[in-house]
Amino acid sequence: MMKLGFDGKVALVTGAGSGIGAAVSRQLAEEGAEVVVADLNGDAAQTVAAEIRSLGGQAQHIAVDVSDPDAVERLVQFVIDRCGALHLAVNNAGTDGVRKATADYPLDEWHKLLNVNLNGVFYCMKHEIAAMVQNGGGSIVNMSSILGCVGLPTASAYTAAKHGVVGLTKVAAIEYARMGVRINAVGPGWIETPLLLDHSDTVSTRRMVALQPMARRGTPQEVSALVCFLLSEQASFISGSYHLVDGAYTAH
Template identity: 50%
Template structure:
């Protein structure tokens, strides 16, 4: 028995990692999925994987720093499937790994633009589409670094902290209008993003694993499961929440 039959989900950053796992999880639950990414090959591969397993999906190329592209992404979901029920705003970048004072303005601005402004741009179009229908659920992908600091990642940390404020505020604004807005805060997850900061090197990986009391990295499926639960009827009284999926990282 699937729980999202005939419902529609948009997943940004759906071409790999957490986004791909989330798109596939929505499809397994019966949702029709709009997979969005700047990575055309990766996004189309996600769609193929969904279709091979009997699901329904389409790919829309969209850069979340481009407002017209974001608008087109949501418009495609509505025109293709008639509605928008769920959105997982997952697109993000790690950004430059440098001490705060060594970051260039462009490095700072790029990280904030993708990871924070990109989610806001997406919500600007997702929310009206949901209001035109039967409401919906938005899940924004934050991070444990939206809760704590981390050396050489000030722009990323700032964006992810800001994302939690955006999530809580929107949750209050639309709580009586049929839209729930939550966030997920993953610990370090085994994804391609890990390599951007050199954290996939064996010694670095072991060190990162040891920061989690479970002494391992999380899996993309573990995060996708959290997203799906937040969108389910089981989370019907949950809004404004930042659900931490971190193997105990922030419990220390």
């Protein structure tokens, strides 16, 4: 197994209380990083951090609402105060929102979803990048989706936010490339996470999964493998790009 070389690195993962975020946190810790496990659900974050420590890894936890810019600023300061620096970040926190056709989409739900899935990524990047520049560089992975490049009926807010995450990633990668900060986006497809399982019985979800060429859903660990590679120095010339983990779904 290729070693990714995270010894001595400090990593922040948002939305890390379950699913992909939890898988990424575990793998980062296994590879030697000290991980700050952040989630809106503080109890879930605590559980993941405790599991990592029980296996010999280094982890701390914190509850955070990434849609609150002040809370995000405090989050990054927490990482620096507790761990001394920030080298790696995975902006994974997100929500899926209601399923409505565009003209029927409730305004309050639109703003709520974009505040988490797009604004939250921006808030995190704003403070993470500043910390990494001071530290001489770092690496960020933003969690987009297959809906960062294709559409899904009744998911206008989610699709708009995930397209926006890809755009933010590209711009920031250009801006900070010469300062040693690499920034990439990952687009998971139909992955076995709480978000998908919550909608597993909806007609649109059943149709989309049925179109999956590999005839199965992906796992959080399969997404984590790519995320951790992109964070590592093995990917030292990869920045500003958007990588799909979708079992050929978007190849249709």
